[in-house]
Amino acid sequence: MTQAWANFFDPGHPAGRPSFKSRSRSRPAVDVPQARDLNITRLSRRWGAVNLPKVGRVRFRWTRDLPGVTRGGPAGRITGARLVKDAFGWQIVFRAERQVPAPVARPGPGLGIDRGITVALVLSDGTTRDHGEWLTSGEKEHLRRLEKTSARRRAARPPGQRASRRLARTYDRIARLRATAKRRAVDWQHQTTTELARTFGVVVVEDLTITNMVRTAKGTIERPGRNVRQKAGLNRAITGQAWGRTVTLLEYKTRDRGGLVVKVPAPGTSQTCHRCGHRDPAARDGTRFSCVNPACGWAGHADTNAAINIRNAAGTAVSGRGDLGAARSAKRQPPRAA
Structure with a gap:
């Protein structure tokens, strides 16, 4: 709170007046x-x-x-x-x-990662890292009924009146189920990122602006948006995968083991053939990528092709976390075919 007030009174700081939390x-x-x-x-x-x-x-x-x-x-x-x-x-x-020794740069294979929705992580070596549902069918049904109960009790509550104890207990049960799902998701992310940090020396990911990707499509009254419900479902799917947290975990775990995480520009990675470099939006059809260049004709999984492009783009990195020597060696690596 002290820092919030200091930011508010600072003429050069854009922060507004602090508000108390409920x-x-x-x-x-x-x-x-x-x-x-x-x-x-x-x-x-x-x-x-x-x-x-x-x-x-x-x-x-x-x-x-x-x-x-x-x-x-x-x-x-x-x-x-x-x-x-x-x-x-x-x-x-x-x-x-505690005393932690300085990480020593270690050689290791490079890896490109394409983050997705249908499959959580697609790697440039052709493998994937995926997970199941965070809640069982019984838990999801229980959550659905609790949410219906809370909506019914909330609608019956007179305006301005505090929530009843029964409604508060319902909120607590909903919060526990959602916290259970989040714990399982974080546990899977920790195990997966630890495995990748131990195996690979250079990990390359896309530099995504996730906050812009999950913006609403409602628009305004004068200019209403299109496909609002579909965009809302896509936003929920992206948020549920927690792409930013995956990269954050990868950065510090790879750095502690002497490796490097590199972020590269995202445009074009899913529309470019990794073998010949020809770029055409028509080459991708869902999860299938077929190069339209007659001299190439490569075909395969679209996300694997994108992951290979991400790995090969390490020389055009916009940022990197880890050992500088590993960064230089990654930039010297020429593009490789699958």
């Missing part, structure tokens, strides 16, 4: 800045205990080794903690300080 929409959090009074102890294989100011001794679920606490665990020390409340209750996050 209690029902905010994420409660309590920070414990010092670790000297935490007194963290391990009670069993799955449980630990910690002292919290003005709360006392509290048990928490032990999910990973803590530096300076776990016997034989990583070297370092705990510097503080933070309590955060989500749909599943209160969670505790410990801040740790």
Whole structure:
């Protein structure tokens, strides 16, 4: 809040007047800045205990080794903690300080990734990384009924009256189901990006402006939009894949292992043949790509062709995260045919 007011009073800052968050929409959090009074102890294989100011001794679920606490665990020390409340209750996050060796540049094969909707990730080596539904059929049906119940109770509530306890409980159940889906999605992204960061030295992705891609198509009263419902469904599908989070995870994991993530311009990657370089929008028909150049005639999966083009475009990178030596070697690589 202090920084928000400082930005507001700064003449050169575009920030507006800060507004207070609603209690029902905010994420409660309590920070414990010092670790000297935490007194963290391990009670069993799955449980630990910690002292919290003005709360006392509290048990928490032990999910990973803590530096300076776990016997034989990583070297370092705990510097503080933070309590955060989500749909599943209160969670505790410990801040740790430990010595991390500088990453050493390592040679490794290059990889191009095409992010999609039907298939989450299509790689330039011809493989894919996909996932199923984040909720089971029973969970999706349960969520649908809860949303219908909340809509019915919300419509029956008089204007200006606070939500009833039954409606609040319904909101909590909806939030838990959606949080379950998000946890499963983040877990899949962590496992997939860790595998890619360990295997490949240079990872090339498109430099997408996702906020522009998911803009609404409603338009205005004078100039209404077209295919609004179809565009809304596409926006939900793009948002559900969380393309930006995938790249964020890839960047720091690849950098920590001595690799590099390169972002290249996106236009033309799905309309250009990776073998001959001929570009024609008519070459792509759904998931099928057929080069219209008579001298080439390559045909295959359109997303695989786009991923190879992305990998070959590493020399025209707009940004990169990781080792500079790997970046130079990636730029020196000539385009390769599949």
